Amino acid sequence: SQKIEQNSEALNIQEGKTATLTCNYTNYSPAYLQWYRQDPGRGPVFLLLIRENEKEKRKERLKVTFDTTLKQSLFHITASQPADSATYLCALDDGGATNKLIFGTGTLLAVQP
Amino acid sequence: NAGVMQNPRHLVRRRGQEARLRCSPMKGHSHVYWYRQLPEEGLKFMVYLQKENIIDESGMPKERFSAEFPKEGPSILRIQQVVRGDSAAYFCASSLETSGRDTQYFGPGTRLTVL
Numbered sequence: 001s002q003k004i005e006q007n008s009e010a011l012n013i014q015e016g017k018t019a020t021l022t023c024n025y026t027n028y029s030p031a032y033l034q035w036y037r038q039d040p041g042r043g044p045v046f047l048l049l050i051r052e053n054e055k056e057k058r059k060e061r062l063k064v065t066f067d068t069t070l071k072q073s074l075f076h077i078t079a080s081q082p083a084d085s086a087t088y089l090c091a092l093d094d095g096g097a098t099n100k101l102i103f104g105t106g107t108l109l110a111v112q113p
Numbered sequence: 114n115a116g117v118m119q120n121p122r123h124l125v126r127r128r129g130q131e132a133r134l135r136c137s138p139m140k141g142h143s144h145v146y147w148y149r150q151l152p153e154e155g156l157k158f159m160v161y162l163q164k165e166n167i168i169d170e171s172g173m174p175k176e177r178f179s180a181e182f183p184k185e186g187p188s189i190l191r192i193q194q195v196v197r198g199d200s201a202a203y204f205c206a207s208s209l210e211t212s213g214r215d216t217q218y219f220g221p222g223t224r225l226t227v228l
Contacts, residue, residue: 034216043117043204043219044156089155098161098169099208100146101217105155 002027006090006104013080014112021075021107023090028102030092033066033073038087038106047088048075080111115140117207117220118187125226132192132199134223138207145188146217147180150202162188195227 004025013019023033032051036044050057050066050073057064063076077084087108091101118137126132138145143164148156158172162182173180177195182188192199202224206217 036219041224043119043221046216046218049216091156096169099144099215099217100158100161100169100172101148101156101206102158103148103156 002102004028004090004092004102004104006088007107008105010108010110012110012112015081017080019077019080019084019109019111021088021090021109023073023075023104025071025092028071028092029095031095033064033090033092034101035062035064035073035075036089036091038089044089077109080109082111082113085109085111117205117218119203119205119220119223121223122221123224123226125228126195127228128196129194132195132225134190134192134203134205134225135187136190136205136207136220137187138205139218142207142209142218144208144210145182146206146208147188147190148204148206148219150204150222152201156204159190192225195225197227200225200227 006023034049035047037047038044048057048064050064052068061078065074087106089106090104094102117139120135145162147159149159150156160173160180161169165184177193179191202222204219204222206219208215208217
């Protein structure tokens with residue numbers, strides 16, 4: 001069956017450290033994968049998109065990797081800050097023609113000051 | 114440049130009533146998606162529309178739910194005869210085009226509570 005999995009447990013880290021979140025998928029062949037941030041009571045906010053032919057993408061303190069062999073994406077936040085505390089969602093396209101996104105359930109990140 | 118707008122932000126309905134959720138995409142975007150987020154669950158795709166066309170409604174419940182995106186005006190998600198299980202956050206997203214697998218930008222959501 002098709003699955004997209006993120007760590008269901010919350011990730012607690014100390015301010016200044018690097019946070020690493022994992023997204024694994026099975027039985028999908030996505031053309032791209034996206035990461036979103038969601039705060040309580042708000043809509044998802046787009047962070048980064050990485051395509052199947054890209055290994056790594058960076059944006060300021062954020063870095064995403066995409067390994068289509070392992071069927072895994074890693075999302076890194078360096079020099080983390082308490083303001084980075086939120087739920088981070090991984091989403092991939094289902095490989096079809098309509099660009100609909102399949103979301104993981106998200107990982108809650110808590111950065112302690 | 115205004116983002117995706119949704120209204121109302123909160124909607125309370127009694128069982129059996131109708132709920133109408135509105136979404137105005139970002140300026141220049143002609144592709145609209147609706148997703149539902151049930152408590153403690155991830156976002157689930159419902160429907161994808163372009164102006165005046167439903168492209169993919171594979172995630173829509175077979176009964177009571179409908180969506181439209183008219184030539185003029187916002188996209189509407191309509192839920193008839195609501196039940197308690199319809200209580201959820203409904204998010205709309207828009208994108209510029211699909212050919213390049215563009216990013217989807219989300220609105221703030223409508224939180225529907227069915228009493």
